[in-house]
Amino acid sequence: SDCVFVRNGKEYDAEDAEAHLRMKYKRAKRYAPTTEKFIERLASKSSMSKKPYFIECNDEQRIPSSQWLTDLLTEYRDGKQP
DSSP: OOOEEEETTEEEOHHHHHHHHHHHHHHHGGGOSSHHHHHHHTSSBOTTTOOBOEEEOTTOOOEEHHHHHHHHHHHHHTTOOO
16 A cells, blocks of 8 residues: 554554564464454554554545554455455
């Protein structure tokens, strides 16, 4: 995606965001038995600083990553995403 992932105040592209979240899942998947739990427990804030993650797409307002990922999951499950 063309979205920016904001972690601890620094912006990352989609590739770096994916790598970071995959690493978190690999290390802590026992805490994320479902997609919803992954979003809630691992993909919404820094485990070190406790600062929330944000997503910004197309110069729109930044939104919490938990909201963005949950919306995307809902679209996927509703069959609106390829």
